[in-house]
Amino acid sequence: MGYLRAVFNVAIHLKEWHGDNPFAAVKALRMSQTELSYLTQEQIDDLFTALHESRSRHVVLMAELCLYTGARWGEAQSLHAEYVRNNTVTYVDTRNERKRTMPVDSEFYLKLKAHGPRIGRIFPTDAYMAFTQALNRTTIVLPKGQRTHVLRHTFASHFIMNGGDLLTLQRILGHQTIQMTMRYAHLSPEHLLEAVKFGPRRGVDTTLTPGTNEGDETGEK
Incomplete structure (x- = not known):
């Protein structure tokens, strides 16, 4: 709806459309946010135990790549060997078509380099x-549509729970707006603690003194 509204605004500006913007009065639909699931450390261990039993020689490393760097499954699938260098991984085939580079530890870097060809996927x-x-x-139960995506959510959730900041996470995940990243804000150990620290209750004694009635400021009966 936003894109269509913008198209007509441009057309009106260029005098290619004569009349009002037909989308100007259309209200945006309110959609409830989908709960983002993430894996606990125990669930991560259970998942990778099952992955190691798979016949696929790629699945474990792809899952590790998503979990360690917050990549989407499709980004991991399309990763080329040329973009794995200097202990970093660069994703170029991203959803918003913006490149982003993530550092990885040396052990995992060497595993990636040894896994595939020198050139190509x-x-x-x-x-x-x-x-x-x-x-x-496994016994893991996930909401619909979050199968492989749970690895990305798990990275982001643990990043915030371990003290990472939202602006850095936004760059890591490649979100165009901070609003997308704010979905993980509630997982921060310090989330909204300012409400306790700076709220009106701070330094105010709200206990009732003897002989007063609740709601009666004077204490008179």
């Missing part, structure tokens, strides 16, 4: 089905 075939089958062998 590191993972020539998709391992989505192998991931699905491994997930089904």
Whole structure:
């Protein structure tokens, strides 16, 4: 709706559309936010135990890549060996078409370099089905549509719970607006603590003194 409204605004500005913007009076639909699930450390261990039992030689490393860097499954699938260098991973085939680079530890970096060819895709075939089958062998229950995406949510959630800041997370995940990243704000250990620290209750004694009635400021009966 926003894009269509913008198209007509441009057309009106260029005098290619004569009349009012037909989308100007249309109100945006309010949609409830989908709860973002993430894996606990115990669930992560259970998942990777199941992944190691898979016949796919790619699924474990792809899942690790998503979990360690916050990548989408499709970004991991399309990663080329040329973009794994100097202990960093660069994603170029992203949803918003913006490149982003993530550092990785040296051990995982060497695993990536050794896994695929020197040029081209590191993972020539998709391992989505192998991931699905491994997930089904665990007791993990996820909301609809968050199967492989739970790895990205898990990275972001643990990043914030461990003290990471939202602006850095926004750059890591490649969100165009901070509003998308704010979905993880409630996981911060310091989330809204200012309400306790700076709110009106601070330094105010709200206990009743003997002989007063609740709601009676004078204490008279």
